[in-house]
Amino acid sequence: MAILFMSTHAGDAEDYLPLLKGHLPDQDIRVWPDAVGDPADIEIAVIAVPAPGVLAGLPNLKAVLSLWAGVDSLLGDPTFPRHIPLARMVDPLLGVDMTHFAIHWVLHFHRGLHRYAALQGRAEWHPVAYPEAAERRVGIMGLGVLGSDAALKLASLGFAVAGWDALAKSLAGVETFAGAGRLSDFLKRTEILVVLLPLTPETRGIVNAETLAALPRGAFLISLARGGHIIEADLLAALDSGHLSMALLDAFRHEPLKADHPFWHHPKVIVTPHVASHTTPRTAAAEIAVDVRRLLSGGMPRHLVDVTRGY
Template identity: 40%
Template sequence: MTNPHASPSLGTLVFYSKFDDFGIWKRALQSQLPALRVVQADEVGNPEHIHYALVWKPPAGFFQPMTQLKLIVNLGAGVDSLASRDDLPAHVPITRISDPNMARMMAGYVLFATLRHARDIPYFEAAQRRGEWAYRHPRNPGDIRVAVLGLGELGAMAASELQRQGLTVLGWSRSPRRIEGVQCHAGLDALNAVLSQADILVVMLPLTADTNGLLDRARLQRLPHGAAVINVARGAVVDQLALTELLQSGHIGSATLDVFEREPLPSGDPLWSMPNVLITPHLASVAIPASAAKQIADNLVRVSNGGAPASQVDLRRGY
């Protein structure tokens, strides 16, 4: 492929995100493409001069006036926030960031959360708060069944890391997958059987029309009594009210939640005060500018040369 630095005039990229640092992303992109003009959304001037957009949850109508747009890059792996928009130009490809560092970050979070439950750390945390020396013998890792729902790029790496720890790992996805050391299952008909075996459930599914509300009360109740739930996907995949009530009843023993139906999680939500729940603010895996900029730059050059970008998204499928 042509060296990105050799391209004299790529045009202008607009950046929009309320959660990411514009300055860091601009420096990372221009280190790859010095000739690229990078502007924030409020610096655009004439939107007809915009050729590329690097965005996370832009406001309604954002893309409408960008008549020369060639590429939309979603600032993350999940593209559900773009799926229901009515201002997306039909001819403009959309890509997601596919960065090995994001996959490693996600796998690290899932590994931490899973081992925390596998080693009964919430039990010992509760004992510490009581000032009690409460011994509980560790379980054999092979006797702990971990179900990973979603075996895409991030889910597959997480499942592989878990099985390396000696845990019994079951994977579930819409279409068949093969991952060494992981018992892979596919299709909706297989989901209930996977759930019924899961001592620890890890949710890593993209949010699509098919997965919205997939883990409803009935499916959550199929988990063995005392099972743990880890959600690093999207809050809407899980019925949050049902999850909360099952945590309160003890049917679900504990949870690690990085995503919620509404974000930020409202201050009065009962999940905040539950001792068997660990909450983190949607940070299990985020795009790292220094490593992701190379992929973005390569795609900008591909598109500017009339080619197709890598990691292109099919919004009809939701990923």
């Protein structure tokens, strides 16, 4: 039995291999593409983004452990073996990073900090007024592990927080909405929208002309999940019309964002290069090792993905 490690990010193998071997010293860990060996030996794949067809070419594969929280890249491979258990990464530090990033930008827009650069450029000493936190209505779109943590932490800071998800959820101190029929109600009460949804066929393009129009005029968008959630032309139109005040965008349909993309130079867009959170090798390797041991003992990995839903 062998474990295949595969990542498209340069340096990942060098970071992960010593850690994984430290946790799993008796296991045969191979690295794609240089040290795969006999594909029939591979029973567990630890992977971020697969080269098309690689997983389908492993005849004895028993489970796939994603290096990322999102699995849309894995399921986007038409040859992905959907009968095999797929587990997503739940790295505790990834959640901490994402919540910190969400809180930072909610506070940034709540306090009107985006306005001070222009004031400084005009040498204007002009404090920007802002409401009490309890009067600021923040909405978290997506109440999975990451979205729920961000919602709870923002609520603990005194914000009026609501969350929307496809499935009904219950969070202390957070008003929750569920299903397509309640999306409009959720958006109408949301002044700062934080998108933390998985990318699925149902959520692709969910930030569009209709949903943006449902937000109150002057709302803010914080997009931290996947670029595929956004219809870019609709977002630009909402910004240009003044319906949206600002947008913070951390993820894009095509990355890196091309130099001629209008987001770079739009006065109401802040671009960050997909840095809201990242998987930390030290903690992620420990999580992977737990699931490998579960598989070796005949069990199942944690955090299993429903491949029909995409999360």
